[in-house]
Amino acid sequence: MKKLALTVMSAAVMTVSGMTFAADQFVEGKDYKLAPKVGKVDVAGKIEVREFFWYGCGHCYSLEHPMQQWLRKLPKDVNFVRTPAAMNPVWEQNARGYYVSEALKIRRKAHIPLFDAIHKGGQQLFDQASLAQFYTKYGADTKKFNSLFNSFAITGKINKAKNLAMDYQLTGVPAVVVNGKYIVQGNSQRVVDVVTYLVDKERQGMKKAS
Numbered sequence: 332m333k334k335l336a337l338t339v340m341s342a343a344v345m346t347v348s349g350m351t352f353a354a355d356q357f358v359e360g361k362d363y364k365l366a367p368k369v370g371k372v373d374v375a376g377k378i379e380v381r382e383f384f385w386y387g388c389g390h391c392y393s394l395e396h397p398m399q400q401w402l403r404k405l406p407k408d409v410n411f412v413r414t415p416a417a418m419n420p421v422w423e424q425n426a427r428g429y430y431v432s433e434a435l436k437i438r439r440k441a442h443i444p445l446f447d448a449i450h451k452g453g454q455q456l457f458d459q460a461s462l463a464q465f466y467t468k469y470g471a472d473t474k475k476f477n478s479l480f481n482s483f484a485i486t487g488k489i490n491k492a493k494n495l496a497m498d499y500q501l502t503g504v505p506a507v508v509v510n511g512k513y514i515v516q517g518n519s520q521r522v523v524d525v526v527t528y529l530v531d532k533e534r535q536g537m538k539k540a541s
Contacts (some may be wrong), residue, residue, distance in 0.1 A: 363515045370511030377410040383506045390518035391505045397520045428462035430488045441469040
């Protein structure tokens with residue numbers, strides 16, 4: 332029995348060591364980088380994960396599946412925020428469409444289909460007219476959509492997205508910012524693994540500080 336207990340204990344130690352070793356593979360400067368300055372988070376007391384993306388970006392589309400899988404098990408202490416990048420005039424059109432779809436409460440059902448329409452269907456949905464037509468399939472009224480597209484409220488959200496991208500000195504997407512401190516870039520499951528690691532890192536830091 333003692334020998335069995337010792338074996339089980341050794342296995343447990345090896346498992347824990349293996350987990351620690353795996354975590355150590357995520358290295359600053361290689362798997363993630365520090366933000367130029369710590370950014371503000373939307374919800375105080377929660378760990379923020381903010382994803383910057385553009386619907387026309389193939390890498391963003393590749394990342395979407397692992398991110399969706401991760402979101403299905405989103406921890407209660409994590410606040411996930413999507414930020415459509417508006418870093419040039421074309422991207423801004425899609426960002427405006429995204430925020431209008433939020434305002435019209437159709438973002439959830441239209442999000443993946445828009446990605447699919449562009450990357451699987453080859454549709455060029457990168458301007459106000461094409462986006463207005465696309466979103467009508469998901470319940471948007473064209474007149475309402477167009478009235479909101481360049482509205483003060485939507486422009487305010489666009490300006491915030493631009494300022495955040497500038498603050499984090501982003502040069503491309505996808506980019507995932509964890510708690511305003513760490514920036515992770517890539518288009519695979521590894522991004523989600525690094526984000527999970529950094530979330531836990533922040534969680535442990537918050538526990539020590541409390």
